[in-house]
Amino acid sequence: MSKKNVLLKVILLGDGGVGKSSLMNRYVADRFDSQSFHTIGVEFLNRVLEVDERLVTLQIWDTAGQERFKSLRTPFYRGADCCLLTFAVNDLQSFQNLGCWKKEFMYYSDVKDPERFPFVVLGNKVDMEQRKVGVEEARAWCEENGCCPYFETSAKDDTNVTAAFEAAVREVLAAEDQIDHALLSSTIDLHGNRKTSRSSCC
Numbered sequence: 001m002s003k004k005n006v007l008l009k010v011i012l013l014g015d016g017g018v019g020k021s022s023l024m025n026r027y028v029a030d031r032f033d034s035q036s037f038h039t040i041g042v043e044f045l046n047r048v049l050e051v052d053e054r055l056v057t058l059q060i061w062d063t064a065g066q067e068r069f070k071s072l073r074t075p076f077y078r079g080a081d082c083c084l085l086t087f088a089v090n091d092l093q094s095f096q097n098l099g100c101w102k103k104e105f106m107y108y109s110d111v112k113d114p115e116r117f118p119f120v121v122l123g124n125k126v127d128m129e130q131r132k133v134g135v136e137e138a139r140a141w142c143e144e145n146g147c148c149p150y151f152e153t154s155a156k157d158d159t160n161v162t163a164a165f166e167a168a169v170r171e172v173l174a175a176e177d178q179i180d181h182a183l184l185s186s187t188i189d190l191h192g193n194r195k196t197s198r199s200s201c202c
């Protein structure tokens with residue numbers, strides 16, 4: 001039997017220079033460039049993967065983190081299924097800005113159910129020595145912000161990169177399963193209602 005292929009859009013957000021493009025390129029092309037250029041606007045790449053026996057085309061949207069490109073990136077937030085909030089563990093400011101990124105995403109994406117929207121947080125550049133953000137501090141932020149999963153990554157060393165993107169897919173599929181379940185329950189309810197109205201009217 002052929003497997004159903006779903007298309008999921010995930011979006012990488014975070015300060016300029018934290019490593020968003022590097023994470024995407026490591027995951028999709030298994031490449032790392034130590035002298036990459038700042039992104040202007042947005043770029044996307046696809047990768048097909050299998051998660052829990054489901055075929056998924058993951059469409060990764062990489063955005064420009066620099067403030068001057070804000071108007072070029074925000075129109076692409078709509079339709080995202082998951083948002084990967086990224087900071088660099090050696091850059092305290094990029095961690096402190098996570099809340100601003102979340103707010104910006106919520107404002108422009110216009111998601112239907114903000115409480116349940118899946119976020120994953122990535123603390124990148126763990127290969128670097130001058131760490132400014134501790135793992136517990138990062139986990140605490142995730143806990144206070146909807147219990148989103150946290151991954152410490154290195155695009156350079158290929159640490160946890162696959163795990164982080166797969167977690168994003170799992171978060172989306174789990175959220176969709178919840179919606180399917182809710183829809184199924186309301187279908188049953190509707191049946192029940194129809195039966196009730198029949199018996200009272202006809």
Ligand SMILES: Nc1nc2c(ncn2[C@@H]2O[C@H](COP(=O)(O)OP(=O)(O)OP(=O)(O)O)[C@@H](O)[C@H]2O)c(=O)[nH]1
Nearest residue numbers: 016017018019020021022034038039065154155156
């Ligand atoms: N040591 C180390 N360097 C990294 C890592 N990830 C990215 N870099 C380097 O950090 C710099 C910025 O990386 P980018 O991937 O361009 O950052 P970005 O978040 O896409 O930046 P913008 O496009 O401006 O938003 C580059 O010189 C990368 O080589 C990592 O995991 N470890």
Ligand SMILES: [Mg+2]
Nearest residue numbers: 020021038039
């Ligand atoms: Mg970039």
